[in-house]
Amino acid sequence: MIRLYDTAARQVLPLEPRTPGEVSMYVCGPTVYGPPHLGHGRFSLVFDVLRRYLEWSGNRVRYVSNITDIDDKIIDRAEAEGRSWTEVVTEFETVWWDAMDAMGVRRPDDDPHATAYVERMVDLISDLVGRGAAYPTDDGVYLSVEQVDGYGLLAHQSLDEMVAGGGEREVHGAGRKRHPADFALWKFAKPGEPSWPSPWGDGRPGWHTECVVMSLDLLGDGFDLHGGGLDLAFPHHENERAQAVAVGRDFARRWVHNGFVEVGGEKMSKSLGNFTTLTELLAEHDARAYRLLVLRAHYRRPLEVTADTIAQAEATLERLDAFARRTAELDEAEPDAAVLDAFRTRMDDDLDTPGALAGLFDVVSEVNRLLDAGAAPAATPLAAAVRSALDAMGLDLRDPSAELVPDDVLALAAARDRARAEKDWGMADQLRDELVSKGYVVEDTPGGTVVRRA
RNA sequence: GGCGACGUGGCCGAGUGGCUGAGGCAGGGGCCUGCAAAGCCCCGUACGCGGGUUCGAUUCCCGCCGUCGCCUCCA
Numbered sequence A: 001m002i003r004l005y006d007t008a009a010r011q012v013l014p015l016e017p018r019t020p021g022e023v024s025m026y027v028c029g030p031t032v033y034g035p036p037h038l039g040h041g042r043f044s045l046v047f048d049v050l051r052r053y054l055e056w057s058g059n060r061v062r063y064v065s066n067i068t069d070i071d072d073k074i075i076d077r078a079e080a081e082g083r084s085w086t087e088v089v090t091e092f093e094t095v096w097w098d099a100m101d102a103m104g105v106r107r108p109d110d111d112p113h114a115t116a117y118v119e120r121m122v123d124l125i126s127d128l129v130g131r132g133a134a135y136p137t138d139d140g141v142y143l144s145v146e147q148v149d150g151y152g153l154l155a156h157q158s159l160d161e162m163v164a165g166g167g168e169r170e171v172h173g174a175g176r177k178r179h180p181a182d183f184a185l186w187k188f189a190k191p192g193e194p195s196w197p198s199p200w201g202d203g204r205p206g207w208h209t210e211c212v213v214m215s216l217d218l219l220g221d222g223f224d225l226h227g228g229g230l231d232l233a234f235p236h237h238e239n240e241r242a243q244a245v246a247v248g249r250d251f252a253r254r255w256v257h258n259g260f261v262e263v264g265g266e267k268m269s270k271s272l273g274n275f276t277t278l279t280e281l282l283a284e285h286d287a288r289a290y291r292l293l294v295l296r297a298h299y300r301r302p303l304e305v306t307a308d309t310i311a312q313a314e315a316t317l318e319r320l321d322a323f324a325r326r327t328a329e330l331d332e333a334e335p336d337a338a339v340l341d342a343f344r345t346r347m348d349d350d351l352d353t354p355g356a357l358a359g360l361f362d363v364v365s366e367v368n369r370l371l372d373a374g375a376a377p378a379a380t381p382l383a384a385a386v387r388s389a390l391d392a393m394g395l396d397l398r399d400p401s402a403e404l405v406p407d408d409v410l411a412l413a414a415a416r417d418r419a420r421a422e423k424d425w426g427m428a429d430q431l432r433d434e435l436v437s438k439g440y441v442v443e444d445t446p447g448g449t450v451v452r453r454a
Numbered sequence B: 001g002g003c004g005a006c007g008u009g010g011c012c013g014a015g016u017g018g019c020u021g022a023g024g025c026a027g028g029g030g031c032c033u034g035c036a037a038a039g040c041c042c043c044g045u046a047c048g049c050g051g052g053u054u055c056g057a058u059u060c061c062c063g064c065c066g067u068c069g070c071c072u073c074c075a
Helices: A036-056 A072-081 A085-103 A114-130 A160-167 A209-219 A230-246 A280-283 A287-296 A306-329 A337-348 A354-374 A376-392 A407-423 A424-437
Strands: A003-006 A011-014 A022-027 A058-067 A134-136 A138-145 A183-188 A204-205 A226-228 A252-259 A262-265 A440-443 A446-452
Touching: A003 A085, A003 A252, A003 A262, A022 A036, A022 A209, A036 A085, A036 A252, A036 A262, A036 A280, A036 A287, A036 A376, A058 A209, A085 A280, A085 A287, A114 A134, A114 A183, A114 A204, A114 A209, A114 A230, A138 A204, A183 A209, A183 A230, A204 A209, A209 A230, A226 A230, A226 A376, A230 A252, A252 A337, A280 A287, A280 A424, A287 A306, A287 A354, A306 A354, A306 A376, A337 A354, A337 A376, A354 A376, A407 A424, A407 A440, A424 A440
Parallel strands: A022 A058, A022 A226, A226 A252
Antiparallel strands: A003 A011, A134 A138, A138 A183, A183 A204, A440 A446
């Protein structure tokens, strides 16, 4: 079974699912108040890869990822743009799924929306209030973090340390709260704001409540893995856990967080304004290049994304696609067991995708050598193993048979073959130039001129 | 201030107490090719700085410098 770094335990631990062979995972999804940027893309890809690999390894996976469709930022944007908050939500949720689809991120098994769970959130908050773990103030209902055993598990800091540190910042709701770290479970609505009824007053849920309710509802107590970007470890995940602990329920068994996308050594974030949206990236580059870029670095490390690193990934993709074209004609075969074992060993070691890829590139070279030497039978199982492993990481190679070449282009290629047969090199070169100018790559093979879209 | 991460060849990015410094990209040379393309082969005197431990440190320890992250907006 795979071993993963657990943020709470601060060490790499075996996943050990609640039910052997079945993995339940919850990954915090986006707040749909704006277009997703590369950071959102990274976590989506990282957990997509983890999910695919777990399934490839023979597990049944239930993958839940939410959409936060009610939040202060959504309200703020709607206000600023003079439209309804539901319009904002609809627009950016569409953008989100479009980007996910374009990147080949599989849709979650469940994609719960916060607004569909408000009643159940109110139930949870009532439970918390009833237990004395939460209390109302004049602007909302707060969780009393001092009532929670082990608060700070994910932050790895005591309450005192946390409070001392945040000193420069304004404490939300200061003065009304019993402890500065207490966080809002429910926010009373101001006039004109969207609201739902509650025993304490109309309002909306705080961010941290939805994920506890939805994860436990869909995956049950003690689900296997809770994931997201590193910046969610604290406070979001800490606060989710706090609520579960306060009502005596088992929460996530493992906490997995991915590192940030960086630009010039700085975290990409909306607040810094140094972000590239996924939509922009996908408009200009092969979506697979970003997946490859993410796979090339370990998921917990920061990842530098620049025009240059994306171009490098695209060049690498060329090599893999060339491999795919070259091996497309090979017979079906059982994937080479040794190659798959090596791949598994790497992936099981805290999702070592860089190491796994390195191993696969070696095999790609080996396959090319064998094919150069005319040893197709020996290459076949190796090629099948590479394909299987890349598939486990969600990296699709371009399917040569999917490329339709127009008849006029094929006619030029045929004319070139005739010229070459007659050793009319001038004509052959002229025809090649013509094909290139039409946007095709021309390759001479034993079977004649082969063209494909550049 | 507290907690934590990082600093590796032109670029990206793994890794390890000593064996040839993974892999990718870029670059140089060669094979192949009519010429190319693709592929294959060869080519790189790295590990922020200063101490320490050790037979031996890039890898462990201490200090320093630099960069970054979290400390209730944040994937």
